[in-house]
Amino acid sequence: MKKSVILGVATVAGLAAAAATAGTVDDVKARGKLNCGVTTGLVGFAAPDANGEWKGFDVAVCRAVAAAVLGDASAVEFVPTTGKTRFTALASGEIDMLARNTTWTFSRDVDLKFEFVGVNYYDGQGFMVPKALGVTSAKELDGATVCIQTGTTTELNLADFFRSNNISYEPVPIETNAEAQQQYLAGACDVYTTDASGLAATRATFENPGDHVLLPEIISKEPLGPLVRHGDHEWGDVVRWTLNALVSAEELGVTSANIDELSSGAGDNPEVNRLLGTEGTLGEMLGLDADWAARAIKAGGNYGEVFAQNIGEETPIGLARGLNAQWTDGGLLYSPPFR
Numbered sequence: 001m002k003k004s005v006i007l008g009v010a011t012v013a014g015l016a017a018a019a020a021t022a023g024t025v026d027d028v029k030a031r032g033k034l035n036c037g038v039t040t041g042l043v044g045f046a047a048p049d050a051n052g053e054w055k056g057f058d059v060a061v062c063r064a065v066a067a068a069v070l071g072d073a074s075a076v077e078f079v080p081t082t083g084k085t086r087f088t089a090l091a092s093g094e095i096d097m098l099a100r101n102t103t104w105t106f107s108r109d110v111d112l113k114f115e116f117v118g119v120n121y122y123d124g125q126g127f128m129v130p131k132a133l134g135v136t137s138a139k140e141l142d143g144a145t146v147c148i149q150t151g152t153t154t155e156l157n158l159a160d161f162f163r164s165n166n167i168s169y170e171p172v173p174i175e176t177n178a179e180a181q182q183q184y185l186a187g188a189c190d191v192y193t194t195d196a197s198g199l200a201a202t203r204a205t206f207e208n209p210g211d212h213v214l215l216p217e218i219i220s221k222e223p224l225g226p227l228v229r230h231g232d233h234e235w236g237d238v239v240r241w242t243l244n245a246l247v248s249a250e251e252l253g254v255t256s257a258n259i260d261e262l263s264s265g266a267g268d269n270p271e272v273n274r275l276l277g278t279e280g281t282l283g284e285m286l287g288l289d290a291d292w293a294a295r296a297i298k299a300g301g302n303y304g305e306v307f308a309q310n311i312g313e314e315t316p317i318g319l320a321r322g323l324n325a326q327w328t329d330g331g332l333l334y335s336p337p338f339r
């Protein structure tokens with residue numbers, strides 16, 4: 001068992017090393033389409049709507065990159081991946097980037113040979129239980145059956161948490177969120193544990209969300225962000241600075257409502273002008289044109305607009321900005337400067 005796990009990891013790293021030599025920016029341009037790895041479906045983050053169109057907070061990152069590189073936010077092939085398949089899909093070159101509630105960890109960066117380009121959602125692992133169980137703390141879960149997605153940090157944190165609290169659990173391994181939801185609602189497990197944002201998104205789709213409670217414990221740090229293969233720095237820069245453009249746009253007050261006016265050079269803030277390409281040559285340095293960031297921001301709005309529209313307090317998912325507020329509002333979002 002152990003051997004096959006080690007071999008599996010070695011294979012992913014080997015694939016990544018092989019695929020990283022290719023110039024992904026050129027591949028994407030030549031293909032005319034961005035292959036973007038997402039979840040198999042998590043409403044609010046990445047899921048097809050009634051018309052089969054992918055929507056969500058992570059989907060917005062894919063669309064922003066496609067808009068920046070290809071000038072078309074719809075030029076994206078969304079490739080569904082599970083917790084287990086996502087890394088092989090990226091390492092093998094099947095996808096150009098992964099934008100799927102993936103936690104930035106040491107071993108994924110260093111050992112699996114990926115490059116996290118930033119964080120688009122600061123999260124932590126939580127627990128959901130049926131209200132009827134009467135449980136008020138995760139420490140009361142001794143002996144519980146727990147639905148848990150394989151190939152995730154969730155699995156590892158769960159083992160750490162129960163061990164350090166000297167309690168035991170019985171894992172019910174599952175592959176996708178849809179399966180977790182089904183198993184949990186059918187009573188196959190007492191508890192569902194995953195990133196708190198995933199729990200909120202899952203609970204929002206329940207017929208009676210009020211029958212389920214999120215326990216107070218958040219047992220880990222889960223900085224979620226987009227990633228690419230190690231070694232292709234030009235591509236890493238494109239994805240990193242596209243994400244930064246969305247974050248900076250919010251900080252600088254660039255919105256869907258004023259971007260057309262500001263992109264015509266009407267603004268008098270020099271950083272906004274550099275971001276939108278009316279001053280300086282940042283786009284050229286990235287191998288793109290001057291309007292790359294303006295297009296990325298227009299695709300779905302700035303970071304705050306993307307958040308509010310897909311997962312914010314006015315949506316059924318109802319997430320507060322919390323740690324994902326701008327640093328100027330007491331949160332952790334902090335884009336390096338555009339200069």
Ligand SMILES: N[C@@H](CCC(=O)N[C@@H](CS)C(=O)NCC(=O)O)C(=O)O
Binds near residue numbers: 195
């Ligand atoms: N952040 C954790 C967990 C990510 C994860 O797989 N979350 C599940 C539960 S929200 C998910 O995205 N499921 C969607 C799917 O199955 O496609 C990790 O990177 O390992």
